[in-house]
Amino acid sequence: MAKQFSRFDYFKSRHIPELTVLQAALSDFSYDRHAHEEYAFGVTLAGRQDFFSGGQFHRSPPGNIILFNPEQVHDGHPGGDSALGYVMIYVPSAHLEALFADAAGCERAGSFRCGETLIEDPELRRAILDLTNLVTHRWGTRIDQEHVLCRMATRLVQRAGNYEPVGRLSRPDALLLRARDYILAHLEDDVSLDDISQAAHLSKYHFLRLFRQQFGITPHQYVLNRRINAARRLLAAGAAPNQVAFRYGFTDLSHFNRRFKRIYGMTPLQYQRSVTP
Template sequence: MMNKLKFYRDKRLSCYEIKQGQYHLPAAKCHCHNELSIGIIENGTSMVSCQGIKFVVEHNHLVVFPPQVMHQCTPQNLKSWKFKMLYIDKKWLQSVFTNHKETTVSVVVKKLTTMNINKVKSFFSFLESEASPLEKETRLIMTLAALLSFTDSALVHNVEVNINADIRLLREYIEKHYLENITLDEMTAFMGMTKYYLIRLFNKNYAMTPHAYLMQLRLNYAKMMLKKGKDIAYVAHESGFYDQSHFSNSFKQFCGVTPLWYQKLI
């Protein structure tokens, strides 16, 4: 059984990317994406953990994760596992939907009818077609407006509502300085708490350590740079990795393919 993983990106329209996987094990650790993530389960079953809640997704389920929401997916049987993900650029989304902040604070899980899942599959296929950028972007906007209206299907209505206010400040601090060599000493000085309590509280709220979150931000940044065709060694250095091998291994765990293959696939 060979893992099958494909990426699609229209160079004329850089606001979205499609990832399709079969027999592929997603990131084993808790992770997040800079983009709005919309997925459909075409076959199989997976356990998903998000914000302290565990749930099962299966054939014909639609899932929506807002940008930078930590989650983990664990397929129960790789032989039957097949999915497709649509990643949508956060800045583009904010420019299109003035109420973007309000419409994407929910993690959505919805079982679709056969008719509706076929409509979503058709939508994904259309985005991979040779249609004009105008036609694609128009349909993308109209379809997203419908998909993001599933508030009655929200699993978590506000992903930040139960987050400790102090630890949210630390997350914002990391997001401002993740490309720098920040240390635990600097974080504790900023937060005014011990190293142990800082790590423990961050992990309790976000299901990962501050270092793990910093690495997620660096990998998402690297992904953006690779899309622009930047040299892999340059991307590794600019993203804060100590060598190209470390970067390649970390990127493969995060994205499912090496940086070189990712650039080839898109």
Template sequence: MKKESRTVIFDNELNIEAYSFKGVMQKFPNHFHKHFVIGFIEKGERKLSCLNKEYIVGSGDITIFNPYDVHTCEQINELPLEYRCLNVSEEIMEKNIINITEIKEKINFSPTVITNLYLSSLIKELHSLITKKSREFRKEEIFILILEYLVKYHSIPFENNYSVKQSENIKRVCEFLEKNFDKNISLDTLTSLTDFSKYHLLRSFTKETGITPYGYLETVRIEKAKNFLEKGVSPAETAFLTGFSDQSHFSNFFKKFIGLTPKQYQNIFINKNKSLEETNE
């Protein structure tokens, strides 16, 4: 079997992450991110589910996930996955879109799966330049070209995105989970925030968000954990701060969602800070 490889690099000039997975057979559970993910599949086939739609994706396909787009994917054959992606925060995306459109507006992208040779070649080139730690302005140029293409052909108004259409009951539950992610929460507590029964809450929440209440809590905990790790908090302390029972449970859970161990993820930002220090010397 081909050896598995997982690498992540943070680009200090563009302020984006570049992921590369090779030889991966892992199934990723139902989850969402709080950033944009622009991905490209080089090899392998996967069954992808996003926002209640299912896709079979493979070599040459581009995948776009907006913040809070709930998605999951798994292997459908014995060919391991080779995948590259760029993770772009909402802040960086908005800043660049304003430069392109000269209009301050929040937008999302659609559809989830795109096949376009021009766009895929740009994504591959940019990923390669980031991996090589290039400082040439070609890197920024390609990033702008990618976003320009997406804005021109695949942008939709933010309010039209499926993932932001929620009832007041479900919004209250989401807000509660976001604020109390480190606590032991009961289904009774969540139900008391609504005029639903437990069954109706589970059904309505899953229908509106694409994920169960507990799945939503799990994802929030992982996103919060990423923030702590980025700030240099130890994995053990991060596990405690995000409501996990122990560090082992946290580490296994983190890798299931992110594809990296907490320490591997934290090392990205240790290296980032070292690079910044070297630049300032």
């Protein structure tokens, strides 16, 4: 007879208040019907996840995404003969409202609710697992985690058919230049989208829309690019790559290497050797 077991490991984000990740492995546990106050994004990793929600019975094989809106009642248990393994991310509504509104191009879309509970979508699955890794391994900074939330929100709005691509502004905006200056002054700090939008005196929704229109990239991409550029100057001055990496918020040297190489085509050490006598 197979050994029966249940294991539940919770990880709280160091950067985004109340964002929590669950890693679960179980063979003999069944959830009672319940609902969460947050959005819940899950990926089935092994076995089969069976649950009842929204008047329907669902079966989620490995690779499938499960999404519960706030207050959506559901239960859950392993299906078939194999043990169930899955991850679930719990995200308070407040952290997604501006991201949904930005993706839809409508401030009222902040109250977005997904009409799908069981989803097959490689792009969304990759984002959920990326955020899981950032939280469980304590990697990256706040804006790295917010960027993945933005990817998740954008993909859900795209699937709903409400996505509105962003065009470009024809002139600079003084408020966005204020946001840019704030970023440049805080490259070594763990800044958030709230911090930057407040510095620009804009709501997070309007800030996200206008920033991409003005600069052509997301705030996360802009911050990362500026950090890499600042790191490059320190490398040229002879600073050790590992010291530079930690100074600008990179989790470790390998993370710094990957990001640097995507912009300059070589590792920080290779770059340093090429520009110093």
